[in-house]
Amino acid sequence: MTDWAQVRANGFAVPAGRPVDELVAELSGMLRSPDPQVRDGQAYSTLATWIGEGVLDADALRALGEEMVTRFADPEIQARTFAPLILDAIISQGVFEPSWVPPFERWYVGEEDLRGFDPKLGWLHAVAHGSDLLAALARVQAVEPVQMLRLGVGRLLTPTEYVLRDLEDDRLGFALGVALTREDLTGADAVGWLDPALRAVVTVPAAGFAPEISNTLRTLRVVYLMVDHGVRLDDERPNVQIPHRDQVKAKLLEVFQTATPYYF
Template identity: 70%
Template sequence: MTDWARLRDDGYVVPEDRSVDELVAELAGMLRSPDPTVRDRQAYAILATWIGRGVFSDHQLRALGDAMVPRFGDSEVQVRTFAPLILDAIVSAGVFEASWVPPFERWYVAEEDLRGYDAKLGWLHAVAHGADLLGTLGLHSAVEPVQMLRLGIGRLLTPTGHVLRDMEDDRLGYALAATLTRTELTDADATEWLDPALRAFSNPPAEGIAPEVTNTIRTLRALYVLVDHGIRVPTGAGILTRIPQRDAVKAKITEVIRVVTPYYL
């Protein structure tokens, strides 16, 4: 058996006494673990590092991606929420399958357990982990950017009893900003995805501010800052990238936020 903790501490060197397929299979199984040390600090950290270093062939990456997709329907929350992280690493490494996108979309808007950190399970972070994959897909030429923008606002507006508290709003704001850098977006494309929020906020519930409203406003504030100042995307070699429809998007975000907090802007 491989000592995964030592392997990580020794710089993620790939063992030579086992086949890569065997190593991947064991690590994929460890990703299901409720133990955050096994799942996050070992399985995820090692897989993500090896994917980034090009250890796996495209065929192996596709097989791993295919294995992640059914996990969106798993009964255990940590299994569901770590699947998008692995898919994000795979797509970022250059391997993409269109069949991975619809199951991710269905899970992202429907996920009910939005806890960031749990004392026993560790980091779950459904919104943040899903945002990472959303942003990567939003930059991918094979994915319609409007599709990801609508997915983001759909996630935010889905009724929930949970107020985000672990920087999920910033992660999703970044993903939306990255998607908005796509040059093929028209002014309408870049702004009309916010119309559902405008409609929802125009009819506030009598019983007070719902958690999804708070989550949406905070995310849009983070997005506003990124749209205003520009964003560094992974494909941009560290260069600050401007949102082509910067002024139109800022105006639309302001319109949405003003409905809830007219004193703010």
């Protein structure tokens, strides 16, 4: 077994004496660990660094991506929620397979365990980690941007008893903002994805807004900020302005006015 704590201490230098594919397989297995130090502090941090530094070639990245896609059906929550982080890193390196998208979509909308931080398991963060992958996919030209917008609002509106509390609304709001920067997004699609949210807030139940409605409204307020100020896609250029900016802002405002007319 490799001393992965030492690898981290050494700046994530690749250990000598073992093939890289064996090291990656070991790290991949560690991503399922319920121990957050093993999973997050060692496996994820090492793999993400190696992927970003080009240690893995395209074939190795593709194979690792295929393995991560199977994790969306894993019985362990921590295994499911760390898969999108690795896929985000892989796709950000330019390796992408269309077959990865449907399993991610099914998991992201269907995941019921929305805990952010767990005292024993550490960070789980299904919504936030899925948001990171959604943002990466939204930048892939082979993926329709409206597909990611609909996925994001579908995740938000899925009934839940959990109110997001660990800045998941910021992460998902940013991801939706990234999708809205796509030049090939039509005006109709740039606002049409908000129709389910508008329908959901038309009538306030006697018992008050459900958690998913609160989650949706808070996330859409982040989207409004993105639309108003532009989206920071990287550190090398100014914020990217969103096409159809005025129409999207008007549609978002319609959602907010419908939900809380006493504020407008």
